């Protein structure tokens with residue numbers, strides 16, 4: 290049973306145990322809530338005997354009922370307390386664990402996994418799905434199981450007491466459930482459709498917000514609004530369809546259940562006339578029948594919610610099963626050479642992005658990656674830091690395969706300065722301190738000075754304490770990249786991965802970035818995606834990558850002599866410069 294709960298509801302072992310406890314206590318609570326009814330029947334039985342025989346007196350037993358009523362109230366209260374604790378407190382604990390475990394999963398996913406499209410989806414799963422699951426587990430799941438168990442117990446007792454009347458009460462139950470069961474397939478399908486389109490809309494909104502500048506600058510607002518409107522319309526249509534379908538099946542099941550009471554009246558009446566059942570038993574069955582369908586309706590209602598839960602749980606399991614990156618956490622390389630040996634890699638099955646890539650980026654040297662757009666330069670740089678795991682071959686750092694090293698451990702040795710700098714809506718000081726969380730203010734300022742940031746920071750209204758707005762929107766492209774360089778300075782990691790800015794920077798900004806970079810890369814293993822020939826000419830080694838393969842490799846002067854792709858690229862850039870100068 291524990292295993293079943295763990296698998297079906299994606300729970301931890303402790304969570305499954307707590308759910309079992311919640312079900313048991315909810316069942317005991319349901320039974321305890323019947324105590325007043327049992328005493329009521331006892332009282333009714335005794336009163337009827339008094340009325341019919343006129344011999345005994347009911348007065349003497351009033352004190353018995355008073356004591357029993359108080360006792361049952363106490364019992365009900367105590368059981369309800371424990372039931373509440375096990376159902377709500379423990380289930381919220383499980384839900385907190387579930388969120389933490391999802392966040393842990395995220396930590397172990399390849400860094401490059403976090404493409405924009407997935408982020409809305411991931412946050413929806415962590416927040417919205419986990420909340421829905423939490424609510425259903427506290428408000429519905431234990432109750433459904435408990436109501437089911439209580440109902441079966443009541444049915445057994447009633448069948449033993451009078452099977453014909455019990456049959457009149459319960460024949461409707463399997464029919465109602467059958468209707469519901471048959472509707473499962475349709476409901477699952479519509480729930481999945483509603484869920485998918487909702488995720489699609491979240492992605493769309495996220496994408497629109499992320500690209501709001503581009504959308505506005507290309508006057509694409511109307512197109513985007515139209516796309517979103519269409520998706521919202523279809524979401525609404527699916528939602529209505531799903532609700533209607535659910536409403537139709539649930540109400541049909543309710544209607545069938547409602548036939549139970551007239552059945553008991555008819556069967557009980559006939560048995561009474563034939564003298565095969567006492568007035569008391571008939572009354573008892575009528576009272577029970579009037580009450581017994583409420584928990585059944587509750588089960589039907591909650592079952593519908595459980596179907597929806599299924600879709601969400603499957604999504605969580607999917608996340609849990611995503612390929613994780615793990616490895617040992619003790620790692621101190623003897624040196625910082627990065628070696629690629631026959632590396633094959635594809636983002637998408639069947640489309641090979643890198644093919645037999647082999648090279649060494651030596652400690653203390655600058656290795657420049659050059660080549661046409663889409664050739665695979667960024668991919669090489671990202672693989673060097675284990676953003677993804679490779680398909681074949683080997684990448685080593687200090688002679689050790691990075692595939693066996695925990696990505697977080699590995700990352701301590703890398704500073705990454707890419708073009709898409711992420712800045713947080715906090716002070717400049719804190720944005721730089723991201724490079725080393727325990728750095729003193731002085732150390733942050735020193736890094737900022739070396740990265741040529743201090744002069745623009747000093748011009749900000751509050752200097753280092755200025756809030757720089759959502760994703761640093763108050764800063765220019767060059768300033769943002771210099772902040773990123775300052776972070777890397779502060780981190781002072783032995784390996785630098787650098788994507789040189791492609792955007793045209795003004796000459797002053799460019800020379801500041803260049804001098805900041807030359808400070809940063811001193812005595813480090815540097816892998817730079819180079820776009821400017823000035824950077825390439827200062828490199829120790831140049832690797833030309835085209836169509837995922839290394840085409841040329843050597844010092845800039847060697848490659849110039851070879852008169853191949855690199856020499857061609859040099860000529861093109863020189864021609865461009867001379868055209869401008871002319």
Ligand SMILES: Nc1ncnc2c1ncn2[C@@H]1O[C@H](COP(=O)(O)OP(=O)(O)OP(=O)(O)O)[C@@H](O)[C@H]1O
Pocket residue numbers: 636637642660661662663664665666667668669
């Ligand atoms: N996350 C991804 N999923 C699928 N394909 C990708 C992904 N990232 C890159 N690619 C593809 O891999 C190939 C190499 O891309 P990469 O970004 O490494 O090239 P690049 O040489 O750095 O290009 P550029 O100079 O334009 O940045 C391209 O065809 C690109 O479309």
